[in-house]
Amino acid sequence: MSSLTLDVSGRGRGSSGALGHRFGDSARAWVDRAGAEGRAAYERGLARSRTAEGLFPSREDDLREAQETVRALQARNRARWWERCLSGVYADYAAAAVETLTPDQDPGGRVSGWLESGSRTLLIAGENSRGKTWSAFAVGNQAAAVAPLPMWVVAWNSADLDAALRPSSPNCDKVMEHASECDLLILDDLGAEKVTEWTLEQLYRIVDARVRNRRRLVVTTNLPYDERGFSGSTAPAGPVTPNLVGRYGHRITERLIHEATMVRVTGPSWRRPVPF
Ligand SMILES: Nc1ncnc2c1ncn2[C@@H]1O[C@H](COP(=O)(O)OP(=O)(O)OP(=O)(O)O)[C@@H](O)[C@H]1O
Ligand SMILES: [Mg+2]
Structure with a gap:
């Protein structure tokens, strides 16, 4: 199981491409942490991978889509933090x-x-x-x-x-x-x-x-x-x-x-x- 390095709370390990905390837990657990939008992205990816075009669920693609969504959320949260400051x-x-x-x-x-x-x-x-x-x-x-x-x-x-x-x-x-x-x-x-x-x-x-x-x-x-x-x-x-x-x-x-x-x-x- 892949582990993602994302966190929508705004936490992270610097800007140099590091995407934040590394979650060692299951994909479901970290998608849960991503909130409603992250979960929706994950479900969309799963549903798509279960369609006829793929005989096997393309789990890596699902994860990537969820990762991109969560990264966008994280960027938005960080922008909001700074606006508040x-x-x-x-x-x-x-x-x-x-x-x-x-x-x-x-x-x-x-x-x-x-x-x-x-x-x-x-x-x-x-x-x-x-x-x-x-x-x-x-x-x-x-x-x-x-x-x-x-x-x-x-x-x-x-x-x-x-x-x-x-x-x-x-x-x-x-x-x-x-x-x-x-x-x-x-x-x-x-x-x-x-x-x-x-x-x-x-x-x-x-x-x-x-x-x-x-x-x-x-x-x-x-x-x-x-x-x-x-x-x-x-x-x-x-x-x-x-x-x-x-x-x-x-x-x-x-x-x-x-x-x-x-x-x-x-x-x-x-x-x-x-x-x-
Ligand atoms: N390079 C700059 N361009 C435009 N405005 C500037 C520039 N540097 C400082 N200012 C303006 O000058 C004022 C004083 O700057 P600033 O508040 O950064 O000083 P400071 O050294 O932090 O002062 P203090 O010791 O009182 O905290 C501020 O209104 C700031 O917007
Ligand atoms: Mg000052």
């Missing part, structure tokens, strides 16, 4: 595209070329309003347009993610599952959220799961960093600004910078007052 506070970033990045935002093509690189994490740092979120969403839009099967992309503002993960929030388990398992997670504005032992533990669980499974992660942050994430900056006569490791500790930081591409976005601020 692009609503609300991130609606303006629907237009972000790697082609719009300035040289300051895409030094050496490291942002626009990241998806095709072997790097697992893209860490985008820089001061306010330099286009960090824009750059991250440019990559998100790129990933959500991968053909024939878009990547399953999920974007969260870090503070909002913490709120959504609280046990009192509806679907908090699903939020954790999706943040850990989607093909590409965008974690926006890491460092702006309030850090507690509990939030550190949630971040660790997500980052660790993603590193272990070599899943893609894009992080934007205002925190100062160097290639090892260790540098702190001292504001004049002020307290030391904690950097990644100062704020999240070695356990999380080491995982964040593992196989990471680090980009520091420079250039002028994109937010300006209206000229009078």
Whole structure:
């Protein structure tokens, strides 16, 4: 019995042709998982193979038809996921595209070329309003347009993610599952959220799961960093600004910078007052 590598939930193992979880169960079981449309495709294939033209049921063709249907459903689900992420506070970033990045935002093509690189994490740092979120969403839009099967992309503002993960929030388990398992997670504005032992533990669980499974992660942050994430900056006569490791500790930081591409976005601020 063939085993298909499909999953209409939107889960998957990246965009590089991998089609998702490999189900070892029977064809009937995985077709059941495909929902009504997948089941209908399967039944259609079976019925056709039982007609006079075929003396033997062509099971491989049946499976292929069901597979194509499920893949189309999966692509649609992923597109819907990304549309949801692009609503609300991130609606303006629907237009972000790697082609719009300035040289300051895409030094050496490291942002626009990241998806095709072997790097697992893209860490985008820089001061306010330099286009960090824009750059991250440019990559998100790129990933959500991968053909024939878009990547399953999920974007969260870090503070909002913490709120959504609280046990009192509806679907908090699903939020954790999706943040850990989607093909590409965008974690926006890491460092702006309030850090507690509990939030550190949630971040660790997500980052660790993603590193272990070599899943893609894009992080934007205002925190100062160097290639090892260790540098702190001292504001004049002020307290030391904690950097990644100062704020999240070695356990999380080491995982964040593992196989990471680090980009520091420079250039002028994109937010300006209206000229009078
Ligand atoms: N290359 C670009 N083309 C068009 N608009 C851009 C570009 N880069 C940034 N912007 C716009 O500039 C504004 C600031 O960009 P963005 O929100 O990405 O900055 P940021 O570095 O994430 O800021 P913050 O640190 O406050 O989160 C946004 O309105 C964004 O749409
Ligand atoms: Mg931002």
